[in-house]
Amino acid sequence: MKTVHVRGYAELERGAAGDGPVPFVAATAGAKKDGLDLQMSGVDLERYLANPVIMYDHEYWGRNALPIGRAENVRVDGDALRMDIVFDVDDEFARTVDRKVRGRFLNAVSIGFGAYNIDDAGVPERWELYETSVVPLPLDPNAIADPDRAAAARQLTLARALGLAGGRIPALADLDPDTVRQAIASLEALLPTTPPTPAPAAADRARRLRLLEASL
Known part of the structure; x- marks a missing residue:
């Protein structure tokens, strides 16, 4: 040994x-x-x-x-x-x-x-x-340290909200809409004074996830 x-x-x-x-x-x-x-x-x-x-x-x-x-x-x-x-x-x-x-x-x-x-x-x-x-x-x-470690940390947070293992996020188009809605709800719970909204369209889901990622 x-x-x-x-x-x-x-x-x-x-x-x-x-x-x-x-x-x-x-x-x-x-x-x-x-x-x-x-x-x-x-x-x-x-x-x-x-x-x-x-x-x-x-x-x-x-x-x-x-x-x-x-x-x-x-x-x-x-x-x-x-x-x-x-x-x-x-x-x-x-x-x-x-x-x-x-x-x-x-x-x-x-x-x-x-x-x-x-x-x-x-x-x-x-x-x-x-x-x-x-x-x-x-x-x-x-x-x-990885020069892109800030992005890595945000990706890990998003992946956990999506319930994905390994910290990897697929394209939004490949995700089930219900999974995306649940992820948005989980992430919004981390942000103060963010009001809940009804199920968003695909383009709006992508925009909101990007905004939430940038806010974390």
Whole structure:
């Protein structure tokens, strides 16, 4: 067994501390500087899902090395491992990390894992996720924040309102009208003083979803 660390990056919209979960890419497939290629087909999440801790800089030994948050919606999305991080804003240090992440002073996460039966190409037959940490300096110098992370955060919000997995939104023309109406109602509930309206036409649905997305 070999334990190593790789990187991820934030996909978020600038906002105040405690303003909802922060979407992160925790790891990606492909050979990295540690020589390993973590294919998502080999990931084992069972252990992590039972204890989805978010740490800081891989400090998890001793009485003061407490989690600063938890991971939610942990999932494989193509060649990436994604998760949404909920920071413990009742903890002073975690609140500081949350603020720095949302202010884009901290942009990266790193994972600790075990890799098993590694072949000559550096691909483990199985790798097990142990923990995820917010870090100032990730292993991979290219693991920087997605420049379109604001759009990614809005897309995730819309996808959740539509009840879609993986944070991906199809074209409005491909959606059932009742699904769109329910999504509009869910999103309008997030906005103050937005009056309910009857079922809109297709063009108006598209316009309203764009307006709601821009307002979030």
